[in-house]
Amino acid sequence: MSLNNIRIVMINTSHPGNIGAAARVMKNMGLTRLYLVNPKQFPNYEATAMASGADDLLSQAIVCSSFEEALEGCRLVLGTTARERKIQHEFVNARDAGVLSISESQQHEVALVFGRERTGLTNDEIGLCHKLINIPTNPDYSSLNVASAVQIVSYEVMMSLHLLNQENVGLNANQNELDTEESADYASSENMERFYEHLQQTLIEIDFLHLEQSPQLMPKLRHIYNRIRLKQEELNILRGILSKTQKLK
Amino acid sequence: MSLNNIRIVMINTSHPGNIGAAARVMKNMGLTRLYLVNPKQFPNYEATAMASGADDLLSQAIVCSSFEEALEGCRLVLGTTARERKIQHEFVNARDAGVLSISESQQHEVALVFGRERTGLTNDEIGLCHKLINIPTNPDYSSLNVASAVQIVSYEVMMSLHLLNQENVGLNANQNELDTEESADYASSENMERFYEHLQQTLIEIDFLHLEQSPQLMPKLRHIYNRIRLKQEELNILRGILSKTQKLK
Numbered sequence: 001m002s003l004n005n006i007r008i009v010m011i012n013t014s015h016p017g018n019i020g021a022a023a024r025v026m027k028n029m030g031l032t033r034l035y036l037v038n039p040k041q042f043p044n045y046e047a048t049a050m051a052s053g054a055d056d057l058l059s060q061a062i063v064c065s066s067f068e069e070a071l072e073g074c075r076l077v078l079g080t081t082a083r084e085r086k087i088q089h090e091f092v093n094a095r096d097a098g099v100l101s102i103s104e105s106q107q108h109e110v111a112l113v114f115g116r117e118r119t120g121l122t123n124d125e126i127g128l129c130h131k132l133i134n135i136p137t138n139p140d141y142s143s144l145n146v147a148s149a150v151q152i153v154s155y156e157v158m159m160s161l162h163l164l165n166q167e168n169v170g171l172n173a174n175q176n177e178l179d180t181e182e183s184a185d186y187a188s189s190e191n192m193e194r195f196y197e198h199l200q201q202t203l204i205e206i207d208f209l210h211l212e213q214s215p216q217l218m219p220k221l222r223h224i225y226n227r228i229r230l231k232q233e234e235l236n237i238l239r240g241i242l243s244k245t246q247k248l249k
Numbered sequence: 250m251s252l253n254n255i256r257i258v259m260i261n262t263s264h265p266g267n268i269g270a271a272a273r274v275m276k277n278m279g280l281t282r283l284y285l286v287n288p289k290q291f292p293n294y295e296a297t298a299m300a301s302g303a304d305d306l307l308s309q310a311i312v313c314s315s316f317e318e319a320l321e322g323c324r325l326v327l328g329t330t331a332r333e334r335k336i337q338h339e340f341v342n343a344r345d346a347g348v349l350s351i352s353e354s355q356q357h358e359v360a361l362v363f364g365r366e367r368t369g370l371t372n373d374e375i376g377l378c379h380k381l382i383n384i385p386t387n388p389d390y391s392s393l394n395v396a397s398a399v400q401i402v403s404y405e406v407m408m409s410l411h412l413l414n415q416e417n418v419g420l421n422a423n424q425n426e427l428d429t430e431e432s433a434d435y436a437s438s439e440n441m442e443r444f445y446e447h448l449q450q451t452l453i454e455i456d457f458l459h460l461e462q463s464p465q466l467m468p469k470l471r472h473i474y475n476r477i478r479l480k481q482e483e484l485n486i487l488r489g490i491l492s493k494t495q496k497l498k
Contacts, residue, residue, distance in 0.1 A: 030387040136411040138279040148400055155401050162385040208493040224483050228476045244457040248497040
């Protein structure tokens with residue numbers, strides 16, 4: 001399963017720093033294909049500085065002279081809007097956009113589209129999008145930086161892939177082996193019982209516990225330590241403390 | 250339902266621009282409370298420039314001289330790590346961290362913690378976190394900018410609130426009251442710290458702990474007890490045992 005069929009399209013970006021920042025967050029999230037429709041300044045040193053190690057994405061970026069050109073070959077086009085406008089269009093949230101992008105990109109090319117810093121997408125551009133992505137924000141301060149929007153949508157794409165991979169791995173028998181290895185060093189129930197006996201004995205010896213007066217103390221302590229799922233190594237430390245305490249008497 | 254009980258804690262941030270960028274993305278996502286532990290340069294014009302309209306968050310930011318100070322009053326502390334290290338700690342992904350933050354912040358204070366740009370959180374700092382947040386990234390380019398990490402986690406908090414508001418219809422008032430009673434009595438970070446001091450002092454007195462010979466013992470014990478999320482009542486029992494043990498000497 002790969003992210004090669006997903007492209008990020010940035011339209012008419014004013015600040016080259018935003019292009020660089022977008023490239024960086026794309027690469028963090030495993031996306032590599034950046035399309036720039038009439039960027040104001042590109043290539044540009046500010047873009048390169050902000051890309052911080054993702055300059056390979058910038059050098060491979062495809063500069064287009066029209067939005068249509070940037071969408072060539074795409075069968076799913078999702079546009080991002082700052083807020084829900086009064087337009088008749090189907091909206092999805094960023095999370096669903098991530099899921100949709102991953103599932104559809106297995107069959108065909110998907111474009112995730114980001115508009116101008118100040119004015120977003122024009123109505124004509126919205127007309128070319130199959131759905132619009134809405135990112136929930138603070139209504140009193142909703143203007144997301146364009147690179148932040150790229151960040152969030154790219155993250156949701158990565159997260160969708162990540163969860164899908166986890167599900168696939170879960171179906172795989174090898175996972176069981178891994179789980180077994182992982183949990184091999186948890187203390188066994190028998191050893192937990194020995195610990196509780198040791199704890200009770202110590203508390204009686206140091207005169208903290210009088211079973212008849214406080215029948216609830218041991219159940220409470222069990223409730224504390226049962227919640228942890230102690231490793232055997234940790235249990236050994238606790239029992240070491242008990243043994244040392246017993247010697248004080 | 251509000252986000253007022255959730256604070257973002259940034260530790261030892263080197264670049265003031267990252268603090269400003271974090272403030273901006275926080276405000277976009279409805280978060281307002283920023284705690285800065287020993288920032289390298291703050292206040293600073295670069296922070297203000299990057300905040301771009303979120304400078305109110307910067308002027309209200311609380312500068313602390315220790316991580317413990319920044320956690321005062323918090324009953325859930327989630328730390329962010331760049332990748333899963335070989336440490337024994339409970340991990341949650343950013344999405345689950347958002348859900349957890351929203352649900353717990355209805356009862357008590359929650360801290361979302363972000364480490365240094367290059368080196369993240371120290372092991373001691375991790376020891377103060379109940380869980381660690383893992384953000385899935387491209388394994389070949391996994392170093393997330395700290396403001397990007399703040400962005401993603403803040404977005405997940407906002408998204409969780411957003412989805413909850415959508416589902417709001419099903420919320421039962423009685424259930425809310427029950428939940429409040431249930432979790433209101435978790436021990437605070439300060440009381441946990443007092444417990445660890447008491448534990449350390451007792452182990453030294455009973456000659457079990459020699460700090461120079463076993464520097465790893467207290468971190469291991471912290472790791473055990475932090476996993477439990479002790480109630481105050483339970484903490485009182487454990488401290489009672491410690492006091493009794495001290496009297497044996």
